Amino acid sequence: MIVGLLGYGVIQLIGAGLVLSQVTGISFPLMIVLFTLALLVFCALGGMYGVVVTDTIMLFTMLAISCLIAPLLIGQAGFDNMKALSETIPFYWTIGGAEQRPLGWSISQFLVWILFFSCTPALVSRVFPAKNDFVILKAAVIGVFLAPFMQVIVFLAAGGMQVIQPGIETTDNVMIIGFMNHVPEALGGLGLAGLMASIMSTASTLFVLTGFALARDLYEHLFDKKLSEKRSLRVGRYAQVFVAVIVCVIAIMQPAAIYWISIYAGAIFGVGWLPTVVGGLEWKRMNSQAAIGSMTAGTTAFIVVDELVRRDIMTLPIHIDSLMVAFAVGVLTLFIVGFTTSPSAHEQAFYKKMKQTSMSGITIKDFASRPDGLAQLKKQYKQTMIICISFVFIAAIVWGYFLMMLGF
Template structure:
């Protein structure tokens, strides 16, 4: 029964994705859903993208082995803050400037071909690396269920995803993400609590007696506090500018939708995630010998829930993988077609040609990710960290400086991006082979971010922005989503009353979500004896 339910739900995703292709009439629909995204759709796609294979397999495996607090206390908290910044700070500013992709911003801000080339390459490499984690996760889940060859499953999964990414674009991804989001809620609301209930809070608390440090932020490996802090920094830095999250803002209808998404979406992300981590701790009680640890939650679904529930749970787990992977397909397809082929090579395409090149780009990327995934180059968690770090060291300093510093220019951007990525790779390899050693809690990302920021400041002080960069900086400072939305509403009958109504809804939403959060996390805090 579990396999039957699983297959039915997956086929439903693919069919819906195929149907949605009829709504794509032009490139604007394909790239940003025509700017029609409601609060429900943007919350759904944000939360669905956040909850990926990295969470349900990689980090759940870490939580199972070392204890939930190792990642949850600092790593996940950093990710939540990064997500909030991605929506409110980065995504909101870029949408106000009319960006359809993140490389759009680099082109608008600097009007420099080489800045656009380097920024786009960073995006493609980073997203391909992050996409690999989703495919490995998909293969693990399906092979665990069916005993079918891992390589064949990855190929089939690639074909299924292409159905609603290469044809539906952002329209297809956002709507299917939202449907998948409700499926994923089943894991956190029903299935994870079932596993926790079977394990029992008392038995879970007693794990610290047999596994020292299990319920501490040092974890079972007794990692130093510096390591946990470094994880906090890693996640907050790359979540702030990772395209998979920032791009969720671009289809939003208006600024009210973005603000509500920041409140509701950032609540659901940790809600769905942390309960999974606690359930992974429960699996340590129920089955302490799971290998590889990435399969902890898969074993939980298959062996500790009824068949029908297991089928729903595995379909929900697969939904989390599909939602993130489909987003990456679309974004890299955008990068290859819009940001490389159209702009860098200066191709003048009509609407039909734009759609064709975007779809071809996504198919190419899907094949590349599929091939890499088949070889399973590393553990899921560490691949995601490495890929995500590329954005932290390559993009974040340039984005923040370009938002806030009038002196920022294309030369400083190029130096910072190249220096950040180069030093990250160089020091990472030197540390791994033992050529150099660093203090506990210091890793290549911290070193590289210092080089990226330092080189940016020096280059900006030694050079000057040109007239275009100064003019665009001034224009950017005068542009905001709030102003655009207010002006849009004031054009409507009773526009002022509608604005007041929307602001009241935002305040009420914030208060309600805060109270619910305190209740939920207070309950687990007390039950697990963490107070």
């Protein structure tokens, strides 16, 4: 988990460095160092409360980018000109893209994010403050719509930039240039603020979670000692500084474009973390040996196979990707080790306790204890259904419009 978080933290720092160096004119390496120091101060003073605040800011600023700024860039480019990109950049609008990658590669990109978002601690931790199950359900319905809505429209705007200002060599800078040069200054500033809010939100979450994991999950168990809250907080902050130094150095080296690093980090989560999470929640025979075996085998298989393919030492069958191979290895290892070993008494007892705990039961019990609990329960159920149906309808309109305008 820590390795995956480190990889995802690197892309946040690279993104911050690119934005801030473009705006301020300060060199990229120095900007990375300054932003890392600012981030450490933010994490130390704000903690998870600060993360919640930046998350809220991020939502509204990213919505502004998707609903105002990106459409402006698309409007300047024009749908007809954007459709015509396939004439100057062959295969631009195809599934395989301009580089004509096989269908399996595109499928693996979907798989990476499906597997990653199913188990990433940065996302799962957002559920903890929820008041009840209905809040989680409503947020999930809205979030499932907003995630592709905010991303796809920005990607389309990036395609529009190919029309407005073709030939931008550093692809990570495309939207930054669009915000700074091709929209009104106020909206451009809002767009940059949205980028920084999202970077700050994600990066601070990763630092907080990594520090907590190193202090509680690793340090306390490694040395078999229970730390006081004060001592644990101090160790967590030391861990954050340690992680910040590593991430800062890697970000300055900028080993690859942001997207490719995010794919690598996301894949490690997907193949090394998700099988263990699902197995731990749903499989009676799941135990620590199966968890360690699955995480080790899945992650190792992905890194080894991906590097061998990238260096042309190994060739995979068409439509098969290193992520698919590694995920299969991780799941297979989980079952083999699980069937050949037995869970301990503690693991069996915890699984039984977990299965006897029902979040829906807790929610119903909470509503039942109120004077008008049944009426409130029915109201929440109706609201959830209305939100679900409404967003299906909204999604049909939004995606139908873009499909029609781009002629796909």
